[in-house]
Amino acid sequence: MTHIASPAGADPSQFAQLLARYERIIEISQQLNSTLDQTVLLQKIINASTELTNTEAASILLIEPGTGELRFAYASNMKPHELEDIVVPLEGSIAGWVTTHGEARVIQDVRREPQFFSQVDDTIQFQTRNILAVPMRAHDKVIGTLEAVNKLNGARFDDEDIKLLTTLASQAAIAIENSRLFQQSDFMSEMVHELRTPLAALKTSTVMLLRPDLPGDRRQDMLVTMQQETDRLIGMTTDFLDLARWESGRARLQREPFTLAKLIAECLDIVHSQGDERGITLRSHVEDATIDGDRGKIKQVLLNLLTNAIKYNRDYGQVSISAERAWHEGTPLMEIAVTDTGYGIPRQAQKNLFQKFYRVPDTAGYTQGTGLGLAITKHIVEAHDGEIWLESQEGAGSTFRLTLPLET
Ligand SMILES: Nc1ncnc2c1ncn2[C@@H]1O[C@H](COP(=O)(O)OP(=O)(O)O)[C@@H](O)[C@H]1O
Ligand SMILES: [Mg+2]
Structure with a gap:
């Protein structure tokens, strides 16, 4: 047993408190290292920060790997959509200073701090009084800043707060790096796995084609298979790249006003023959509106919902698409719904x-797909400040519903 003596002159009860805080940090860092899910991890870091420093709130700001921009990854009392659009300047903000200099900063009173970046308070109607900001360093690289905000009970940040939060920040930075690496490797292996099926089909076809005794009609079949599998590969790689762009934050919208009714008509034209092949009828009921958005990306969304509604339908079933104006919390919006008469989706599925690579286990047998379409769809709808959800009854069909805000 080691005996830990309190330093000469220090108040024993204060020392016991300090020791408890350090024991807690060890416990927390073990928890962080066992968490690979980004969101859960960020939440744990936030909770640990406020607990250890005895503060009201905390935020994590991270340098985005793709763009090098500093953005909020998570903050207590924020809704994700409120802060995700804010790019925090590297010069002219406390977090920017801490990230570029790799040193801690304490601001005991933000009113006397010209570098204080007040856009966040303005956005979420929060009043920052004081801040402790420390660098998040993983393997010699600063990946962002961890901030603890508003010391409780009118106290001031002290040296122990700085030391504790700095220790936590470096543990947290390593855990974040690990979870990023894990996500990437996960994505890579899933992707390569998906590519193997069409590649194997192509390989078999070429082997067959090279046999001189192959009858002429079989030769034709092989070529058709090769064409289909190549198309599938092209589609898959496009989806992979698309999703990777959304996940790394590199995807950008190209907004321009467009007429919704025309876009929907165009999409119906494209999927018409797919429906005909299985005797599925398509219907539409569209209230027109001008949408300020990325036409190409909204088209991608509608095509994915329509092809799903056909693909996961029964023969001679129906698909309908509707668009109507609605209001939500004082904002006008367009609500678009795609309904099918398919097998529906079990509640637990x-x-x-909307998660990448997810396919309802039963469907995998009789249809082809990557399970990326709805993940991309959700990214696109949310980038437009919209929402998407579904209603489905097993055996009866499904409705996918999405909203897009309209200009006021
Ligand atoms: N309209 C629908 N009816 C029933 N199941 C659906 C419907 N749309 C999507 N699904 C299920 O959701 C899964 C994911 O869809 P998606 O992301 O578009 O991928 P993919 O179509 O490539 O499989 C599908 O594999 C299917 O199991
Ligand atoms: Mg799909």
Whole structure:
């Protein structure tokens, strides 16, 4: 047993408190290292920060790998959409200073700090009084800043707060790097795995074609298979790249006003023959509106929902698309719904549907797909400040519903 003596002159009860805080940090860092899910991890870091420094709130700001911009990854009392659009300047903000200099900063009173970046307070109607900001360093590289905000009970930040938060920040930075690497490797292996099926089909076809005894009609079949599998590969690689762009924050919208009714008509034209092949009828009921958005990306969304509604339908079923104006919390919006008469989606599968690579186990047998379409769809709708959800009854069909805000 080691005996830890309190330093000469220090108040024993204060020392016991300090020791408890250090024991807690060890416990926390073990928890962080066992968490690979980004969101859960960020939440744990936030909770640990406020707990250890005895503060009201905390935020994590990270340098985006793609763009090098500093953005909020997570903050207590924020809704993700409120802060995700804010780019925090590297010069002219406390977090920017800490990230570029790799040193801690304490601001005991933000009113006397010219570098204080007040856009966040303005956005979420929060009043910052004081801040402790420390660099998040992983393997000699500063990946962002961890901030603890508003010391409780009118106290001031002291040296122990700085030391504790700095220790936590470096543990947290390593955990974040690990979870990023894990996500990437996960994505890579899933992707390569998906590519193997069409590649194997292509390989078999070429082997067959090279046999001199192959009958002429079989030769034709092989070529058709090769054409289909190549198309599938092209589609898959496009989806992979698309999703990778959204996940790394590199995807950007090209907004311009467009007429919704015309876009929907165009999409119906494209999927018409797919429906005809299986006797599925398509209907539409569209209230027109001008949408300020990325036409190409909204088209991608509608095509994915329509092809799903056909693909996961029964023969001779129906698909309908509707668009109507609605209001939500004082903002006008367009609500678009795609309904099918397919097999529906089991309740326990519904919550996973928008996750990448997820396919309802039964469907995998009789249809082809990557399970990326709805993940991309959700990214696009949310980038337009919209929402997407579904209603489905097993055996009866599904409705996918999305909203797009309209100009006021
Ligand atoms: N309209 C629908 N009816 C029933 N199941 C659906 C429907 N749309 C999507 N799904 C299920 O959700 C999964 C994910 O869809 P998606 O992301 O578009 O990928 P993919 O179509 O490539 O499989 C599908 O594999 C299917 O199991
Ligand atoms: Mg799909």
